[in-house]
Amino acid sequence: MRGGRAGASLLELAVALVVAGVFTLGVAALLRAAGEATSRIVERSDDQQTVRTVWSVLEEELSAGRPGVDWWVEEPVAVGLRAFRGVGFVCGSAAELPGGGDAEEWVLLWMGQRAPVPGTDSVLVWASDGAWHLGELTGASLVEGDDGADGGLLQVLCLQGGPLPESAPRVGRFRWEGGPPAEVGRPLVVRTFVRGRYSLEDGAFRYLRGQAGRQPLTPERVGDGSRIEWLPGGRGLQVELHLESGGVTGWRHQGVHP
Incomplete structure:
Protein backbone atom coordinates (compact mmCIF):
# COMPACT_ATOMS: atom_id res chain seq x y z
CA MET A 1 0.00 0.00 0.00
CA ARG A 2 1.33 3.42 -0.96
CA GLY A 3 1.57 6.02 1.78
CA GLY A 4 0.17 9.61 1.65
CA ARG A 5 1.93 12.24 -0.47
CA ALA A 6 4.60 14.16 1.35
CA GLY A 7 4.41 17.31 -0.88
CA ALA A 8 3.67 18.81 -4.29
CA SER A 9 5.42 17.53 -7.34
CA LEU A 10 7.63 19.73 -9.50
CA LEU A 11 4.92 19.84 -12.16
CA GLU A 12 2.28 21.00 -9.70
CA LEU A 13 4.62 23.70 -8.40
CA ALA A 14 5.27 24.94 -11.92
CA VAL A 15 1.53 25.08 -12.66
CA ALA A 16 0.93 27.04 -9.45
CA LEU A 17 3.64 29.53 -10.37
CA VAL A 18 2.16 30.01 -13.84
CA VAL A 19 -1.32 30.58 -12.41
CA ALA A 20 0.05 33.06 -9.86
CA GLY A 21 1.95 34.88 -12.60
CA VAL A 22 -1.13 35.13 -14.81
CA PHE A 23 -3.15 36.42 -11.86
CA THR A 24 -0.48 39.01 -11.02
CA LEU A 25 -0.32 40.19 -14.63
CA GLY A 26 -4.11 40.50 -14.70
CA VAL A 27 -4.16 42.57 -11.51
CA ALA A 28 -1.35 44.78 -12.85
CA ALA A 29 -3.26 45.31 -16.10
CA LEU A 30 -6.41 46.24 -14.19
CA LEU A 31 -4.49 48.69 -12.00
CA ARG A 32 -2.82 50.22 -15.06
CA ALA A 33 -6.17 50.58 -16.82
CA ALA A 34 -7.69 52.14 -13.69
CA GLY A 35 -4.78 54.56 -13.44
CA GLU A 36 -5.11 55.56 -17.09
CA ALA A 37 -8.86 56.05 -16.68
CA THR A 38 -8.26 58.21 -13.61
CA SER A 39 -5.69 60.28 -15.52
CA ARG A 40 -8.15 60.80 -18.37
CA ILE A 41 -10.84 61.90 -15.91
CA VAL A 42 -8.43 64.35 -14.24
CA GLU A 43 -7.30 65.72 -17.62
CA ARG A 44 -10.90 66.10 -18.78
CA SER A 45 -11.76 67.89 -15.53
CA ARG A 82 -7.98 98.22 -16.72
CA ALA A 83 -9.36 95.66 -14.27
CA PHE A 84 -12.10 97.56 -12.43
CA ARG A 85 -12.42 96.69 -8.76
CA GLY A 86 -14.96 99.14 -7.41
CA VAL A 87 -17.11 102.23 -7.92
CA GLY A 88 -17.98 105.11 -5.65
CA PHE A 89 -20.58 107.85 -5.86
CA VAL A 90 -19.26 111.16 -4.58
CA CYS A 91 -21.36 112.62 -1.78
CA GLY A 92 -19.25 115.70 -1.21
CA SER A 93 -15.95 117.15 -0.11
CA ALA A 94 -14.72 116.66 3.43
CA ALA A 95 -14.67 120.46 3.58
CA GLU A 96 -18.49 120.39 3.49
CA LEU A 97 -18.70 118.47 6.76
CA PRO A 98 -19.67 120.17 10.01
CA GLY A 99 -16.43 121.42 11.46
CA GLY A 100 -14.75 121.50 8.05
CA GLY A 101 -12.12 119.26 6.48
CA ASP A 102 -9.67 118.88 3.62
CA ALA A 103 -11.15 120.16 0.36
CA GLU A 104 -9.06 117.62 -1.61
CA GLU A 105 -10.53 114.65 0.28
CA TRP A 106 -13.86 113.30 -0.93
CA VAL A 107 -16.53 111.31 0.86
CA LEU A 108 -17.92 108.44 -1.25
CA LEU A 109 -20.66 105.86 -1.03
CA TRP A 110 -18.54 102.94 -2.24
CA MET A 111 -18.96 99.31 -3.32
CA GLY A 112 -16.56 96.88 -4.95
CA GLN A 113 -14.87 93.50 -5.18
CA ARG A 114 -12.20 94.46 -2.65
CA ALA A 115 -10.99 97.45 -0.67
CA PRO A 116 -9.13 100.10 -2.69
CA VAL A 117 -5.33 100.05 -2.41
CA PRO A 118 -3.56 103.45 -2.55
CA GLY A 119 -0.33 103.33 -4.52
CA THR A 120 -1.56 100.32 -6.51
CA ASP A 121 -4.99 101.31 -7.79
CA SER A 122 -5.73 104.04 -10.29
CA VAL A 123 -8.98 105.96 -10.64
CA LEU A 124 -11.26 107.15 -13.41
CA VAL A 125 -13.26 110.13 -12.23
CA TRP A 126 -16.45 111.25 -13.97
CA ALA A 127 -16.89 114.97 -13.36
CA SER A 128 -19.62 117.51 -13.91
CA ASP A 129 -17.94 118.55 -17.18
CA GLY A 130 -19.23 115.27 -18.68
CA ALA A 131 -15.82 113.62 -19.13
CA TRP A 132 -13.70 110.91 -17.51
CA HIS A 133 -10.40 111.96 -15.93
CA LEU A 134 -7.53 109.60 -15.08
CA GLY A 135 -5.77 109.79 -11.73
CA GLU A 136 -3.75 107.80 -9.19
CA LEU A 137 -5.26 106.80 -5.86
CA THR A 138 -3.15 108.21 -3.01
CA GLY A 139 -5.45 107.68 -0.05
CA ALA A 140 -8.54 105.65 0.84
CA SER A 141 -10.21 104.46 4.02
CA LEU A 142 -13.44 102.52 4.37
CA VAL A 143 -15.60 101.88 7.43
CA GLU A 144 -19.01 100.38 8.02
CA GLY A 145 -21.78 102.85 7.33
CA ASP A 146 -22.99 102.99 10.92
CA ASP A 147 -19.54 103.08 12.53
CA GLY A 148 -19.09 106.14 14.72
CA ALA A 149 -18.07 109.46 13.24
CA ASP A 150 -17.72 108.24 9.67
CA GLY A 151 -21.20 106.78 9.88
CA GLY A 152 -22.20 110.37 10.57
CA LEU A 153 -20.42 111.43 7.37
CA LEU A 154 -22.64 109.07 5.44
CA GLN A 155 -25.78 110.49 7.00
CA VAL A 156 -24.73 114.12 6.54
CA LEU A 157 -23.41 114.03 2.96
CA CYS A 158 -24.82 110.91 1.29
CA LEU A 159 -28.19 110.02 2.75
CA GLN A 160 -29.47 113.26 4.29
CA GLY A 161 -30.78 111.21 7.20
CA GLY A 162 -32.31 108.45 5.06
CA PRO A 163 -31.83 104.68 5.45
CA LEU A 164 -28.57 102.99 4.49
CA PRO A 165 -28.97 100.93 1.26
CA GLU A 166 -27.96 97.29 1.66
CA SER A 167 -26.11 97.28 -1.68
CA ALA A 168 -23.60 99.91 -0.53
CA PRO A 169 -22.93 99.61 3.22
CA ARG A 170 -19.59 101.43 3.13
CA VAL A 171 -18.55 105.04 3.36
CA GLY A 172 -15.11 106.00 2.17
CA ARG A 173 -12.71 108.91 2.31
CA PHE A 174 -10.77 109.07 -0.96
CA ARG A 175 -7.90 111.18 -2.20
CA TRP A 176 -6.19 111.07 -5.60
CA GLU A 177 -3.64 112.86 -7.76
CA GLY A 178 -4.72 113.89 -11.22
CA GLY A 179 -8.40 113.55 -11.95
CA PRO A 180 -10.53 116.54 -12.95
CA PRO A 181 -9.03 120.00 -12.38
CA ALA A 182 -11.04 122.14 -10.01
CA GLU A 183 -12.06 124.52 -12.78
CA VAL A 184 -13.89 121.84 -14.82
CA GLY A 185 -16.34 120.91 -12.08
CA ARG A 186 -16.69 118.57 -9.13
CA PRO A 187 -16.22 114.78 -9.28
CA LEU A 188 -19.41 112.71 -9.41
CA VAL A 189 -18.38 109.06 -9.88
CA VAL A 190 -15.08 107.34 -9.08
CA ARG A 191 -14.06 103.94 -10.50
CA THR A 192 -11.01 102.18 -9.05
CA PHE A 193 -8.96 99.84 -11.21
CA VAL A 194 -5.61 98.12 -11.52
Whole structure:
Protein backbone atom coordinates (compact mmCIF):
# COMPACT_ATOMS: atom_id res chain seq x y z
CA MET A 1 0.00 0.00 0.00
CA ARG A 2 1.33 3.42 -0.96
CA GLY A 3 1.57 6.02 1.78
CA GLY A 4 0.17 9.61 1.65
CA ARG A 5 1.93 12.24 -0.47
CA ALA A 6 4.60 14.16 1.35
CA GLY A 7 4.41 17.31 -0.88
CA ALA A 8 3.67 18.81 -4.29
CA SER A 9 5.42 17.53 -7.34
CA LEU A 10 7.63 19.73 -9.50
CA LEU A 11 4.92 19.84 -12.16
CA GLU A 12 2.28 21.00 -9.70
CA LEU A 13 4.62 23.70 -8.40
CA ALA A 14 5.27 24.94 -11.92
CA VAL A 15 1.53 25.08 -12.66
CA ALA A 16 0.93 27.04 -9.45
CA LEU A 17 3.64 29.53 -10.37
CA VAL A 18 2.16 30.01 -13.84
CA VAL A 19 -1.32 30.58 -12.41
CA ALA A 20 0.05 33.06 -9.86
CA GLY A 21 1.95 34.88 -12.60
CA VAL A 22 -1.13 35.13 -14.81
CA PHE A 23 -3.15 36.42 -11.86
CA THR A 24 -0.48 39.01 -11.02
CA LEU A 25 -0.32 40.19 -14.63
CA GLY A 26 -4.11 40.50 -14.70
CA VAL A 27 -4.16 42.57 -11.51
CA ALA A 28 -1.35 44.78 -12.85
CA ALA A 29 -3.26 45.31 -16.10
CA LEU A 30 -6.41 46.24 -14.19
CA LEU A 31 -4.49 48.69 -12.00
CA ARG A 32 -2.82 50.22 -15.06
CA ALA A 33 -6.17 50.58 -16.82
CA ALA A 34 -7.69 52.14 -13.69
CA GLY A 35 -4.78 54.56 -13.44
CA GLU A 36 -5.11 55.56 -17.09
CA ALA A 37 -8.86 56.05 -16.68
CA THR A 38 -8.26 58.21 -13.61
CA SER A 39 -5.69 60.28 -15.52
CA ARG A 40 -8.15 60.80 -18.37
CA ILE A 41 -10.84 61.90 -15.91
CA VAL A 42 -8.43 64.35 -14.24
CA GLU A 43 -7.30 65.72 -17.62
CA ARG A 44 -10.90 66.10 -18.78
CA SER A 45 -11.76 67.89 -15.53
CA ASP A 46 -8.72 70.17 -15.93
CA ASP A 47 -9.77 70.94 -19.52
CA GLN A 48 -13.29 71.85 -18.41
CA GLN A 49 -11.94 74.00 -15.59
CA THR A 50 -9.60 75.78 -18.01
CA VAL A 51 -12.39 76.54 -20.48
CA ARG A 52 -14.76 77.77 -17.75
CA THR A 53 -12.09 79.98 -16.18
CA VAL A 54 -10.99 81.60 -19.45
CA TRP A 55 -14.54 82.38 -20.56
CA SER A 56 -15.91 83.53 -17.19
CA VAL A 57 -12.92 85.72 -16.26
CA LEU A 58 -12.71 87.44 -19.65
CA GLU A 59 -16.48 87.94 -19.85
CA GLU A 60 -16.57 89.58 -16.42
CA GLU A 61 -13.50 91.76 -16.96
CA LEU A 62 -14.27 92.89 -20.52
CA SER A 63 -17.92 93.63 -19.82
CA ALA A 64 -16.85 96.22 -17.23
CA GLY A 65 -14.91 98.31 -19.75
CA ARG A 66 -14.89 99.85 -23.20
CA PRO A 67 -13.05 98.04 -26.01
CA GLY A 68 -10.03 99.90 -27.28
CA VAL A 69 -10.14 102.21 -24.25
CA ASP A 70 -10.41 100.14 -21.07
CA TRP A 71 -9.20 96.91 -22.69
CA TRP A 72 -7.25 96.09 -25.83
CA VAL A 73 -5.89 93.02 -27.63
CA GLU A 74 -2.15 92.34 -27.59
CA GLU A 75 -2.04 89.78 -30.39
CA PRO A 76 -1.52 86.93 -30.63
CA VAL A 77 -2.07 85.64 -27.08
CA ALA A 78 -2.99 88.44 -24.66
CA VAL A 79 -5.43 91.16 -23.71
CA GLY A 80 -4.43 94.18 -21.63
CA LEU A 81 -6.99 96.01 -19.54
CA ARG A 82 -7.98 98.22 -16.72
CA ALA A 83 -9.36 95.66 -14.27
CA PHE A 84 -12.10 97.56 -12.43
CA ARG A 85 -12.42 96.69 -8.76
CA GLY A 86 -14.96 99.14 -7.41
CA VAL A 87 -17.11 102.23 -7.92
CA GLY A 88 -17.98 105.11 -5.65
CA PHE A 89 -20.58 107.85 -5.86
CA VAL A 90 -19.26 111.16 -4.58
CA CYS A 91 -21.36 112.62 -1.78
CA GLY A 92 -19.25 115.70 -1.21
CA SER A 93 -15.95 117.15 -0.11
CA ALA A 94 -14.72 116.66 3.43
CA ALA A 95 -14.67 120.46 3.58
CA GLU A 96 -18.49 120.39 3.49
CA LEU A 97 -18.70 118.47 6.76
CA PRO A 98 -19.67 120.17 10.01
CA GLY A 99 -16.43 121.42 11.46
CA GLY A 100 -14.75 121.50 8.05
CA GLY A 101 -12.12 119.26 6.48
CA ASP A 102 -9.67 118.88 3.62
CA ALA A 103 -11.15 120.16 0.36
CA GLU A 104 -9.06 117.62 -1.61
CA GLU A 105 -10.53 114.65 0.28
CA TRP A 106 -13.86 113.30 -0.93
CA VAL A 107 -16.53 111.31 0.86
CA LEU A 108 -17.92 108.44 -1.25
CA LEU A 109 -20.66 105.86 -1.03
CA TRP A 110 -18.54 102.94 -2.24
CA MET A 111 -18.96 99.31 -3.32
CA GLY A 112 -16.56 96.88 -4.95
CA GLN A 113 -14.87 93.50 -5.18
CA ARG A 114 -12.20 94.46 -2.65
CA ALA A 115 -10.99 97.45 -0.67
CA PRO A 116 -9.13 100.10 -2.69
CA VAL A 117 -5.33 100.05 -2.41
CA PRO A 118 -3.56 103.45 -2.55
CA GLY A 119 -0.33 103.33 -4.52
CA THR A 120 -1.56 100.32 -6.51
CA ASP A 121 -4.99 101.31 -7.79
CA SER A 122 -5.73 104.04 -10.29
CA VAL A 123 -8.98 105.96 -10.64
CA LEU A 124 -11.26 107.15 -13.41
CA VAL A 125 -13.26 110.13 -12.23
CA TRP A 126 -16.45 111.25 -13.97
CA ALA A 127 -16.89 114.97 -13.36
CA SER A 128 -19.62 117.51 -13.91
CA ASP A 129 -17.94 118.55 -17.18
CA GLY A 130 -19.23 115.27 -18.68
CA ALA A 131 -15.82 113.62 -19.13
CA TRP A 132 -13.70 110.91 -17.51
CA HIS A 133 -10.40 111.96 -15.93
CA LEU A 134 -7.53 109.60 -15.08
CA GLY A 135 -5.77 109.79 -11.73
CA GLU A 136 -3.75 107.80 -9.19
CA LEU A 137 -5.26 106.80 -5.86
CA THR A 138 -3.15 108.21 -3.01
CA GLY A 139 -5.45 107.68 -0.05
CA ALA A 140 -8.54 105.65 0.84
CA SER A 141 -10.21 104.46 4.02
CA LEU A 142 -13.44 102.52 4.37
CA VAL A 143 -15.60 101.88 7.43
CA GLU A 144 -19.01 100.38 8.02
CA GLY A 145 -21.78 102.85 7.33
CA ASP A 146 -22.99 102.99 10.92
CA ASP A 147 -19.54 103.08 12.53
CA GLY A 148 -19.09 106.14 14.72
CA ALA A 149 -18.07 109.46 13.24
CA ASP A 150 -17.72 108.24 9.67
CA GLY A 151 -21.20 106.78 9.88
CA GLY A 152 -22.20 110.37 10.57
CA LEU A 153 -20.42 111.43 7.37
CA LEU A 154 -22.64 109.07 5.44
CA GLN A 155 -25.78 110.49 7.00
CA VAL A 156 -24.73 114.12 6.54
CA LEU A 157 -23.41 114.03 2.96
CA CYS A 158 -24.82 110.91 1.29
CA LEU A 159 -28.19 110.02 2.75
CA GLN A 160 -29.47 113.26 4.29
CA GLY A 161 -30.78 111.21 7.20
CA GLY A 162 -32.31 108.45 5.06
CA PRO A 163 -31.83 104.68 5.45
CA LEU A 164 -28.57 102.99 4.49
CA PRO A 165 -28.97 100.93 1.26
CA GLU A 166 -27.96 97.29 1.66
CA SER A 167 -26.11 97.28 -1.68
CA ALA A 168 -23.60 99.91 -0.53
CA PRO A 169 -22.93 99.61 3.22
CA ARG A 170 -19.59 101.43 3.13
CA VAL A 171 -18.55 105.04 3.36
CA GLY A 172 -15.11 106.00 2.17
CA ARG A 173 -12.71 108.91 2.31
CA PHE A 174 -10.77 109.07 -0.96
CA ARG A 175 -7.90 111.18 -2.20
CA TRP A 176 -6.19 111.07 -5.60
CA GLU A 177 -3.64 112.86 -7.76
CA GLY A 178 -4.72 113.89 -11.22
CA GLY A 179 -8.40 113.55 -11.95
CA PRO A 180 -10.53 116.54 -12.95
CA PRO A 181 -9.03 120.00 -12.38
CA ALA A 182 -11.04 122.14 -10.01
CA GLU A 183 -12.06 124.52 -12.78
CA VAL A 184 -13.89 121.84 -14.82
CA GLY A 185 -16.34 120.91 -12.08
CA ARG A 186 -16.69 118.57 -9.13
CA PRO A 187 -16.22 114.78 -9.28
CA LEU A 188 -19.41 112.71 -9.41
CA VAL A 189 -18.38 109.06 -9.88
CA VAL A 190 -15.08 107.34 -9.08
CA ARG A 191 -14.06 103.94 -10.50
CA THR A 192 -11.01 102.18 -9.05
CA PHE A 193 -8.96 99.84 -11.21
CA VAL A 194 -5.61 98.12 -11.52
CA ARG A 195 -3.75 97.68 -14.78
CA GLY A 196 -3.51 94.03 -15.77
CA ARG A 197 -2.89 91.58 -18.59
CA TYR A 198 -4.46 88.17 -19.29
CA SER A 199 -2.63 85.79 -21.61
CA LEU A 200 -2.54 82.23 -22.96
CA GLU A 201 1.15 81.54 -22.40
CA ASP A 202 3.43 78.78 -21.11
CA GLY A 203 0.64 76.22 -21.08
CA ALA A 204 -1.87 78.12 -18.92
CA PHE A 205 -4.24 81.08 -18.70
CA ARG A 206 -2.24 83.67 -16.77
CA TYR A 207 -2.75 87.07 -15.16
CA LEU A 208 -0.14 89.80 -14.80
CA ARG A 209 -0.93 92.68 -12.41
CA GLY A 210 1.28 95.74 -12.65
CA GLN A 211 4.94 94.72 -12.42
CA ALA A 212 4.26 91.46 -10.56
CA GLY A 213 4.97 88.06 -12.08
CA ARG A 214 2.46 86.20 -14.24
CA GLN A 215 0.20 84.06 -12.07
CA PRO A 216 -1.43 80.91 -13.55
CA LEU A 217 -5.21 80.87 -13.17
CA THR A 218 -5.69 77.38 -14.65
CA PRO A 219 -3.88 74.03 -14.83
CA GLU A 220 -1.30 73.82 -17.61
CA ARG A 221 -3.70 72.53 -20.26
CA VAL A 222 -3.44 75.36 -22.83
CA GLY A 223 -1.84 74.06 -26.02
CA ASP A 224 0.06 75.61 -28.91
CA GLY A 225 -2.05 77.50 -31.40
CA SER A 226 -4.22 79.25 -28.79
CA ARG A 227 -4.92 82.85 -29.83
CA ILE A 228 -6.58 86.09 -28.73
CA GLU A 229 -7.29 88.55 -31.54
CA TRP A 230 -9.60 91.32 -32.67
CA LEU A 231 -12.65 90.23 -34.61
CA PRO A 232 -12.60 91.11 -38.33
CA GLY A 233 -13.39 94.77 -38.73
CA GLY A 234 -12.34 95.51 -35.15
CA ARG A 235 -15.68 94.46 -33.62
CA GLY A 236 -14.80 92.89 -30.27
CA LEU A 237 -12.37 90.04 -29.80
CA GLN A 238 -12.26 86.30 -30.29
CA VAL A 239 -10.41 83.58 -28.41
CA GLU A 240 -9.36 80.27 -29.93
CA LEU A 241 -8.39 77.86 -27.17
CA HIS A 242 -6.40 74.73 -28.03
CA LEU A 243 -6.25 72.16 -25.24
CA GLU A 244 -3.50 69.64 -24.58
CA SER A 245 -6.05 66.86 -25.10
CA GLY A 246 -6.45 67.99 -28.71
CA GLY A 247 -9.78 69.73 -28.23
CA VAL A 248 -10.38 73.20 -29.69
CA THR A 249 -13.03 75.66 -28.55
CA GLY A 250 -13.79 79.28 -29.37
CA TRP A 251 -15.45 82.29 -27.74
CA ARG A 252 -16.29 85.83 -28.82
CA HIS A 253 -16.90 89.04 -26.93
CA GLN A 254 -18.80 91.54 -29.03
CA GLY A 255 -17.99 95.22 -28.91
CA VAL A 256 -16.97 98.11 -31.12
CA HIS A 257 -13.27 98.86 -31.34
CA PRO A 258 -12.93 102.63 -31.91
